[in-house]
Amino acid sequence: MLTTAQAWDILARVPDPEIPAISVTELGIVRDVQAVEEGVDVVVTPTYSGCPATEVIERSIREALSAAGARDVRVRQQLSPAWSTDWIAEDARERLRAYGIAPPGERPVGGVQPLSFVPRVACPRCGSADTERLSQFGSTACKALYRCRACREPFEYFKPL
Amino acid sequence: MTSATKTLPAHLDYVLRIADTSLILGQRLAEWCGHGPVIEEDIALTNIALDLVGQARLMLTHAGALEGQGRDEDQLAFLRREPEFRNLTIVELPNGDFGRTILRNFLVAAWQRELYQALAKSSDTELAAIAAKSLKETRYHVQHASDWVIRLGDGTEESHRRMQAAVDVLWPYTAEFFSATPTDDVAVATSVGPAWPSLEPAWTAAVTPVLEVATLKVPARTPFLTRGKLGMHSEHFGHLLAEMQYLQRAYPGGTW
Numbered sequence: 001m002l003t004t005a006q007a008w009d010i011l012a013r014v015p016d017p018e019i020p021a022i023s024v025t026e027l028g029i030v031r032d033v034q035a036v037e038e039g040v041d042v043v044v045t046p047t048y049s050g051c052p053a054t055e056v057i058e059r060s061i062r063e064a065l066s067a068a069g070a071r072d073v074r075v076r077q078q079l080s081p082a083w084s085t086d087w088i089a090e091d092a093r094e095r096l097r098a099y100g101i102a103p104p105g106e107r108p109v110g111g112v113q114p115l116s117f118v119p120r121v122a123c124p125r126c127g128s129a130d131t132e133r134l135s136q137f138g139s140t141a142c143k144a145l146y147r148c149r150a151c152r153e154p155f156e157y158f159k160p161l
Numbered sequence: 162m163t164s165a166t167k168t169l170p171a172h173l174d175y176v177l178r179i180a181d182t183s184l185i186l187g188q189r190l191a192e193w194c195g196h197g198p199v200i201e202e203d204i205a206l207t208n209i210a211l212d213l214v215g216q217a218r219l220m221l222t223h224a225g226a227l228e229g230q231g232r233d234e235d236q237l238a239f240l241r242r243e244p245e246f247r248n249l250t251i252v253e254l255p256n257g258d259f260g261r262t263i264l265r266n267f268l269v270a271a272w273q274r275e276l277y278q279a280l281a282k283s284s285d286t287e288l289a290a291i292a293a294k295s296l297k298e299t300r301y302h303v304q305h306a307s308d309w310v311i312r313l314g315d316g317t318e319e320s321h322r323r324m325q326a327a328v329d330v331l332w333p334y335t336a337e338f339f340s341a342t343p344t345d346d347v348a349v350a351t352s353v354g355p356a357w358p359s360l361e362p363a364w365t366a367a368v369t370p371v372l373e374v375a376t377l378k379v380p381a382r383t384p385f386l387t388r389g390k391l392g393m394h395s396e397h398f399g400h401l402l403a404e405m406q407y408l409q410r411a412y413p414g415g416t417w
Contacts, residue, residue, distance in 0.1 A: 141298070
């Protein structure tokens with residue numbers, strides 16, 4: 001039998017499959033964990049609607065909890081409230097940077113989008129603000145591709161959502 | 162045009178129009194995989210396709226529940242026939258060149274943004290949740306497409322010529338975004354969602370400045386009106402379905 005607190009601890013060590021530098025709880029997608037008779041109920045929310053990692057994450061959660069002794073693990077998806085990059089844990093942002101991904105900035109207030117608005121993003125490697133956006137979509141939908149003009153390294157930026 | 166279409170309960174019909182529009186645009190964008198003009202755009206278009214198919218999966222699952230016949234997202238996507246699809250005709254048109262693909266993304270995403278904003282307040286809480294989530298993704302689609310519309314429209318002589326040609330071809334299809342139907346009346350009466358004609362002023366206010374900066378001219382409205390959302394599709398649609406549904410038709414019930 002696992003307690004709710006133990007289950008949270010276990011999930012805090014389950015890495016995100018696309019960004020293994022941070023865990024699924026730090027990413028803010030685990031919305032609720034409840035120890036129940038014979039098992040654990042977990043509520044997760046997807047980052048993006050089409051994120052192919054969602055199913056892998058559910059499986060990882062199930063495997064980690066089962067390995068720790070939970071007999072019956074139920075993972076339920078919840079869409080509302082919609083996931084936001086604001087839910088990424090503070091110390092995980094630093095780990096993202098160390099991993100080479102610029103952490104998400106502020107979300108545009110009220111969804112207002114000025115024409116051709118390109119946010120200033122500091123290079124996660126050298127810290128320079130002299131960077132340019134190469135593409136609005138990087139290796140995954142949640143990231144944009146940038147290049148640092150100071151150290152010449154390309155890097156990804158976790159887009160605010 | 163295809164054979165007679167069946168009347169669906171308004172709530173289901175309303176959700177299918179939105180779900181199918183996302184699904185079919187996602188399918189068209191997926192055709193760009195490996196064919197983008199540069200790798201960054203190849204990846205961008207397919208990432209947008211992924212968002213759209215993801216949104217469609219959620220909405221089709223919901224449509225299946227509303228229908229109440231035990232059909233899931235896959236059965237609705239892969240086993241319905243042509244007149245059962247309720248997508249806007251514009252999304253089933255062949256992609257054309259990169260400029261035309263981008264312009265269509267721009268026109269459709271700007272419309273989806275207005276629709277999802279209104280749907281986030283729907284009395285159908287599942288639809289509201291899906292819309293609130295999709296809205297965030299759609300804002301990035303609008304931004305991506307806007308940047309390119311301006312860059313190509315106000316670009317070289319050749320890119321401008323192609324973009325203006327794309328506007329001339331696609332603009333008449335946008336009339337369908339806002340045509341009134343009985344389904345809209347029921348959606349309003351039950352607070353499921355807005356009547357689509359009501360979205361036109363906000364959409365026009367959003368797309369006009371971008372097209373102006375892009376130096377593109379919008380043709381005058383004509384009586385031309387497509388009816389994909391009523392189940393009457395263009396000649397291109399059967400070919401799209403043949404490819405999209407091939408596996409489930411050839412190997413019914415097949416799974417990975």
